[in-house]
Amino acid sequence: MTRYEHLATLLAQRIEQGLYRSGERLPSVRSLSAEHGVSISTVQQAYHLLEEKQMITPQSRSGYFVASRKATPPMPALTRPAQRPVEVTQWDAVLELINSRLEKDVLQLGSGMPDLTQPTIKPLWKAFSRQAQKQEMALLNYDNLYGVLELRQQVARLAIDSGCQLTADDIVITTGCHEALSVAVRAVCEPGDIIAVESPSFHGIMQTLRGFGIRAIEIPTDAVTGISLEALELAFDQWPIKAVVVVPNCNNPLGFIMPEPRKRALLTLAQRFDAAVIEDDVYGELAWDYPRPPTIKALDLDGRVLLCSSFSKTLAPGLRVGWVAPGRYRDRVLHMKYIVTGSTATQPQHAVSEFIRQGHYQPHLRRMRQIYHRNYETFSCWVRHYFPCGICVSRPQGGFLMWIELPEPFDAVRLNRELRESKIQIAVGSLFSASGKYRNCLRLNYGLPINDQTEQALAKVGAAVERAMRACQHDDLPAALPSDLLVAK
Amino acid sequence: MTRYEHLATLLAQRIEQGLYRSGERLPSVRSLSAEHGVSISTVQQAYHLLEEKQMITPQSRSGYFVASRKATPPMPALTRPAQRPVEVTQWDAVLELINSRLEKDVLQLGSGMPDLTQPTIKPLWKAFSRQAQKQEMALLNYDNLYGVLELRQQVARLAIDSGCQLTADDIVITTGCHEALSVAVRAVCEPGDIIAVESPSFHGIMQTLRGFGIRAIEIPTDAVTGISLEALELAFDQWPIKAVVVVPNCNNPLGFIMPEPRKRALLTLAQRFDAAVIEDDVYGELAWDYPRPPTIKALDLDGRVLLCSSFSKTLAPGLRVGWVAPGRYRDRVLHMKYIVTGSTATQPQHAVSEFIRQGHYQPHLRRMRQIYHRNYETFSCWVRHYFPCGICVSRPQGGFLMWIELPEPFDAVRLNRELRESKIQIAVGSLFSASGKYRNCLRLNYGLPINDQTEQALAKVGAAVERAMRACQHDDLPAALPSDLLVAK
Numbered sequence: 008m009t010r011y012e013h014l015a016t017l018l019a020q021r022i023e024q025g026l027y028r029s030g031e032r033l034p035s036v037r038s039l040s041a042e043h044g045v046s047i048s049t050v051q052q053a054y055h056l057l058e059e060k061q062m063i064t065p066q067s068r069s070g071y072f073v074a075s076r077k078a079t080p081p082m083p084a085l086t087r088p089a090q091r092p093v094e095v096t097q098w099d100a101v102l103e104l105i106n107s108r109l110e111k112d113v114l115q116l117g118s119g120m121p122d123l124t125q126p127t128i129k130p131l132w133k134a135f136s137r138q139a140q141k142q143e144m145a146l147l148n149y150d151n152l153y154g155v156l157e158l159r160q161q162v163a164r165l166a167i168d169s170g171c172q173l174t175a176d177d178i179v180i181t182t183g184c185h186e187a188l189s190v191a192v193r194a195v196c197e198p199g200d201i202i203a204v205e206s207p208s209f210h211g212i213m214q215t216l217r218g219f220g221i222r223a224i225e226i227p228t229d230a231v232t233g234i235s236l237e238a239l240e241l242a243f244d245q246w247p248i249k250a251v252v253v254v255p256n257c258n259n260p261l262g263f264i265m266p267e268p269r270k271r272a273l274l275t276l277a278q279r280f281d282a283a284v285i286e287d288d289v290y291g292e293l294a295w296d297y298p299r300p301p302t303i304k305a306l307d308l309d310g311r312v313l314l315c316s317s318f319s320k321t322l323a324p325g326l327r328v329g330w331v332a333p334g335r336y337r338d339r340v341l342h343m344k345y346i347v348t349g350s351t352a353t354q355p356q357h358a359v360s361e362f363i364r365q366g367h368y369q370p371h372l373r374r375m376r377q378i379y380h381r382n383y384e385t386f387s388c389w390v391r392h393y394f395p396c397g398i399c400v401s402r403p404q405g406g407f408l409m410w411i412e413l414p415e416p417f418d419a420v421r422l423n424r425e426l427r428e429s430k431i432q433i434a435v436g437s438l439f440s441a442s443g444k445y446r447n448c449l450r451l452n453y454g455l456p457i458n459d460q461t462e463q464a465l466a467k468v469g470a471a472v473e474r475a476m477r478a479c480q481h482d483d484l485p486a487a488l489p490s491d492l493l494v495a496k
Numbered sequence: 497m498t499r500y501e502h503l504a505t506l507l508a509q510r511i512e513q514g515l516y517r518s519g520e521r522l523p524s525v526r527s528l529s530a531e532h533g534v535s536i537s538t539v540q541q542a543y544h545l546l547e548e549k550q551m552i553t554p555q556s557r558s559g560y561f562v563a564s565r566k567a568t569p570p571m572p573a574l575t576r577p578a579q580r581p582v583e584v585t586q587w588d589a590v591l592e593l594i595n596s597r598l599e600k601d602v603l604q605l606g607s608g609m610p611d612l613t614q615p616t617i618k619p620l621w622k623a624f625s626r627q628a629q630k631q632e633m634a635l636l637n638y639d640n641l642y643g644v645l646e647l648r649q650q651v652a653r654l655a656i657d658s659g660c661q662l663t664a665d666d667i668v669i670t671t672g673c674h675e676a677l678s679v680a681v682r683a684v685c686e687p688g689d690i691i692a693v694e695s696p697s698f699h700g701i702m703q704t705l706r707g708f709g710i711r712a713i714e715i716p717t718d719a720v721t722g723i724s725l726e727a728l729e730l731a732f733d734q735w736p737i738k739a740v741v742v743v744p745n746c747n748n749p750l751g752f753i754m755p756e757p758r759k760r761a762l763l764t765l766a767q768r769f770d771a772a773v774i775e776d777d778v779y780g781e782l783a784w785d786y787p788r789p790p791t792i793k794a795l796d797l798d799g800r801v802l803l804c805s806s807f808s809k810t811l812a813p814g815l816r817v818g819w820v821a822p823g824r825y826r827d828r829v830l831h832m833k834y835i836v837t838g839s840t841a842t843q844p845q846h847a848v849s850e851f852i853r854q855g856h857y858q859p860h861l862r863r864m865r866q867i868y869h870r871n872y873e874t875f876s877c878w879v880r881h882y883f884p885c886g887i888c889v890s891r892p893q894g895g896f897l898m899w900i901e902l903p904e905p906f907d908a909v910r911l912n913r914e915l916r917e918s919k920i921q922i923a924v925g926s927l928f929s930a931s932g933k934y935r936n937c938l939r940l941n942y943g944l945p946i947n948d949q950t951e952q953a954l955a956k957v958g959a960a961v962e963r964a965m966r967a968c969q970h971d972d973l974p975a976a977l978p979s980d981l982l983v984a985k
Contacts, residue, residue: 098831101834102641102830102831105641106640106641120637129631131636132628132631135624135628135843136625136628136629139624139628142618142621144613147612147617147620147814148609148812148813149597149609151597152594152595182840183837183838183839185834185835185837186836186838189836193707198686198687211834211835214834214835218682218835218836325634325636325637325639325841325842325843326636327671327838327840327841327842342587342591342703345591345594345674345703346700346703346704346707347678347707347836347837348671348678348816348837349672349675349700351816352671352816353814353816354814354844355841355843355844
């Protein structure tokens with residue numbers, strides 16, 4: 008982070024914390040320069056940045072003032088799903104979300120795509136180029152079932168940062184985290200079994216449960232501390248739960264990092280009821296703070312945690328390079344891996360391995376963390392600015408996903424349909440519930456490049472939300488405008 | 497095929513057919529030259545080729561003689577598996593086969609790897625190189641769930657050769673044929689269901705059944721005409737069979753091409769009992785004869801055939817680019833594809849697509865068909881030469897796999913263990929049965945480059961087989977030498 012960015016972050020925090028209130032005059036450029044021992048131009052750049060983020064406004068000859076704005080929206084409260092095992096539904100809605108990827112010129116605010124435009128990714132192309140020059144036959148051949156050895160060694164080394172002591176033999180490379188989760192679920196469950204999930208929870212994992220005939224029990228989840236251990240314990244008491252699936256680091260969709268004591272308590276609970284823990288860490292390396300938070304796997308002594316991750320969010324999803332550290336379930340995981348894809352595509356594994364070997368991965372991660380963090384600040388300003396009052400917004404601690412809760416009976420499905428006219432796509436909240444709850448919520452991706460187009464799109468989303476909320480309040484009209492009205496517009 | 501190769505093939509056929517008998521003098525070079533209107537040197541080259549294949553022997557000043565040799569071994573008879581649904585076993589043996597891929601310097605005679613050394617594959621590297629130069633962001637991003645559109649269009653066009661009328665919308669790209677088969681099975685079955693398979697049958701598909709808790713019923717299969725329709729009908733009468741899995745073209749492991757009337761009859765049977773047909777066509781494009789044989793899918797009017805294939809055998813397995821044409825099961829297949837891998841790796845799809853677009857695929861296929869056919873002829877000569885009498889050998893009509901049946905109670909598992917000392921790996925027959933039948937059989941790959949090393953390896957296999965068979969006949973010793981004896985050697 009440069010000096011001016013550092014200063015801007017500091018000032019932004021003071022504004023957030025209320026040290027400088029709405030409409031208040033900020034310190035002069037000269038006094039800040041003296042206070043922080045930086046140049047005048049550094050302060051000016053910092054103020055300029057905050058102005059861009061609409062946190063402050065300049066007034067000619069009077070200096071800078073804290074922009075008059077709405078209060079920071081509160082965070083979503085602890086969720087209250089129905090706590091009984093259910094068959095997962097919502098596949099049609101997931102398919103709709105996936106299909107919208109096909110549509111050109113649609114701004115994918117609902118997607119889970121990372122930013123692929125940064126220069127730190129370029130060495131990956133060089134790795135592919137070198138492969139093509141060398142023409143090694145092995146790269147065209149079947150890889151072994153476990154995955155490329157060097158890559159597994161590197162993954163094991165990377166896992167040290169999350170507190171894990173793993174060797175290459177503890178890792179199985181998979182076709183993205185999707186396959187990792189899929190084989191993990193099948194390794195610990197039979198059809199008809201019950202798995203506990205966070206609520207809201209990543210739709211990919213829930214559709215996996217559906218596909219294998221496994222029932223989901225949604226557990227109340229807090230936007231700061233994660234899955235409710237109290238509710239989970241009650242569920243364990245009541246139902247024969249085989250496994251718990253959690254995204255404890257930079258949760259999808261809520262963005263929290265589960266505090267370490269709670270991670271430990273979750274594991275103890277799983278031990279007590281002899282359940283497996285399937286831990287999805289796909290966003291874990293994108294936590295704002297360094298060093299990154301530990302995984303539950305790091306605390307695991309009896310091999311009951313299946314750690315699943317990939318390079319899809321940190322590097323590039325099209326590579327389809329993920330992995331699972333399956334602990335004591337290794338044999339079952341290998342069998343499932345074999346029947347599902349046989350082996351993972353060979354070239355992308357070698358390219359990622361070369362990228363890491365040459366030392367490009369950590370600088371890339373650092374840059375992406377910074378970019379997503381900065382994007383988040385801009386994005387949350389925009390949400391505050393363009394969205395109406397009465398909403399709740401998550402405060403992610405990493406990753407690039409934001410969860411917005413609107414007052415019931417708001418209908419995000421209709422909102423999404425309305426926005427499609429404007430070539431904007433969001434992820435509707437009901438995707439993240441086994442039984443279609445959270446229809447009043449939406450998930451947004453702030454990882455995409457931040458520019459005028461993004462801001463205008465967010466302004467449109469905000470305006471549409473406001474219209475729909477007003478309609479909700481005033482009469483019995485549906486919570487979003489019917490699409491025929493919109494076509495007529 | 498060059499002139500001399502053509503002539504050599506013709507002469508080889510005459511020898512095979514018994515027109516020239518063992519020890520008989522062959523026509524003089526001059527007379528053959530006149531008979532076929534080719535040059536003296538062409539005939540000499542043809543004779544030289546046959547000499548290399550050990551089909552003929554020169555005698556100085558007397559010309560060429562048909563090599564004295566054993567009779568062509570008979571083909572395996574119709575198999576006789578136990579015709580009741582069973583849980584699939586043999587996973588440990590499959591894992592052993594897969595793990596041996598990891599061992600360096602082991603000649604993989606048991607593998608399903610294609611020959612990757614031919615120059616016609618080079619343009620694929622160029623396609624990868626151009627990708628790396630262009631650095632298109634889309635190649636790093638998630639592909640859509642169905643697969644790259646252009647590739648699906650090309651696959652649909654290629655399918656015309658097998659008699660199929662498909663569009664891009666009828667195709668779903670998968671991570672190799674493995675995933676195609678896996679999603680196909682899950683699309684038509686629930687755990688506990690029964691699927692009918694050929695016997696012997698590809699171990700990949702059978703492990704898939706095991707993994708999903710589906711029982712297999714093995715149907716007697718003929719090395720020339722394929723699955724016994726009479727036995728299949730009886731099985732349908734007796735059991736609630738949900739689907740039949742077949743490899744009707746260049747069968748793995750038996751090598752037959754199912755005659756078209758029998759393909760039609762199989763489909764009629766499936767219609768009568770309302771079962772799905774899962775058709776694995778992964779070797780279909782490698783049939784010796786051109787045009788290639790039709791698929792069952794080509795005859796399918798009500799969408800009950802799920803055609804599964806890939807570029808793994810025709811181009812390169814490390815790409816993991818396969819596809820399924822799922823007919824009426826498309827929605828279920830898409831759901832399974834989503835939960836299993838999300839999407840297929842993007843770059844390999846584009847590279848294959850460019851390879852096809854630029855017209856490299858058909859010339860490559862032509863070359864590979866010729867090479868595998870020629871390899872087969874050499875290989876079958878070697879088997880005749882080095883293996884003892886009393887064996888049965890398949891006569892494949894395409895692909896690169898050969899099935900050898902040895903008299904009971906021969907134990908190929910022990911043979912395999914013995915050969916591992918000599919750094920040779922074979923595929924033991926029991927892998928190809930749900931219940932571990934065919935322990936007296938083995939599958940060999942003649943697709944690997946044919947050279948002295950291959951010949952020596954085959955000589956070793958033949959000698960080991962002979963020793964073991966002699967031990968079987970003479971006393972109660974196990975059918976292959978115990979490994980402790982071997983270590984002492």
